Amino acid sequence: GGDVIRVSKALVAANKANIPLNFQRAAAIDLAGRDVLDAVKTSVNPKVIxxxxxxxGKTTISAVAKDGIQLQAKARVTVRANIERLVGGATEETIIxxxxxxxxxxxxxxxxxKDVLENPDKISKTVLAKGLDAGTAFEILSIDIADVDVGENVGAKLQADQAEADKRRFQAVAEQRRAAALAREAEMVALVQENRAQVVLAEAEIPKAMAESFRQGHLGIMDYYRMRNVxxxxxxxxSIGGEGARPPKE
Structure with a gap:
């Protein structure tokens, strides 16, 4: 069920390139769905990913340094096919x-x-030292940073968003307090009106009390006139002071 012609070409190419590859392994690679001839060519002539x-759809890798500045990097990875790990090894997507x-x-x-811009090779050295080709069908030969551009100030943007969120929160708290103050003011106005009503009711009882005092002899006519004069x-x-009090009741 395999491609005998490509397997044969792969064996010939491997033999000329002095790459150890027997028919059983080449057939297994072909039956696993891998292009054995392309793998041999990649072993001889490494490819760039x-x-x-x-x-x-993405042309750069975006990352943010500790100072909040975003960097957009692009890398080129030079790989060589690992014949021993072609069967069961991860593909290019894993390397990427x-x-x-x-x-x-x-x-x-x-x-x-600035540290990254001054030493972009630090990225490639650090990444290359991680042994990223483990378990893949390739051997990473080099990682080269093709381009590094400065993006937006993510840290400042996040701080601005946080400040705006805090502003809205404080405004909500202030509005809540203002509403509570208005409600309290309304309660006080209602309480004042209630107290005034009680005063009016109490004043309405004064003539009754005076009449009762007259009947019982506790209040004389001269006492009444003195009270009226006062x-x-x-x-x-x-009235002179401008308070505009109402005249005394009869």
């Missing part, structure tokens, strides 16, 4: 994902974006 893969993760980690651990004098003083 773009990281990230432009086919996926691991290299991308290593770039993000390296940039994220940098104290300043009330009239008080009303006059309040």
């Amino acid at each position: 773009d990281c990230p893969n432009p086919v996926g 994902a691991r290299v991308g993760e290593g770039i993000v980690t390296t940039i994220g651990s940098a104290s300043s974006y 009330q009239a004098d008080t009303h006059m003083r309040e």
Whole structure:
């Protein structure tokens, strides 16, 4: 069920390149769905993998340094096929994902974006030292940073967003307090009106009490006139003072 012609060509190419490859392994690689001839060619002539893969829609890998500045990097990974791990080994996508993760980690651990711009080879050395080709069908020969650009100030943007969120929270608290103050003011106005009503009711009881005092002899006519004079004098003083008190009741 395999491709005998490509297997044969792969065996010939491997023999000329002095690559150890027997028929059983070549047939197993072919039956596993891998292109054995292309694998032999990649072993002889290493291929370059773009990281990230432009086919996926992304052209750069974005990461943020500790000072909050975003960097956008692009890497080229030179790989060589590992014949021994072609069967069951991870594909190019795994290499791209691991290299991308290593770039993000390296940039994220940098104290300043300037350190990365000054030494972009530090990224490739750090990532290459992680042994990212373990368990894959390739052997990483080199990782080269093709481009590093400065992106936006993510740290400042996050701080601005946090400040805006705090502002809205404080405004909500202030509005809540204002509403509580208005409600308390309304309660006080209602309480004042209630107390005034009680005063009016109490004043309405005064004539009854005076009449009862007359009947029981506790209050004489002269006492009544003296009280009226005091009330009239008080009303006059309040009128002069501008308080506008109402005249005494009969």
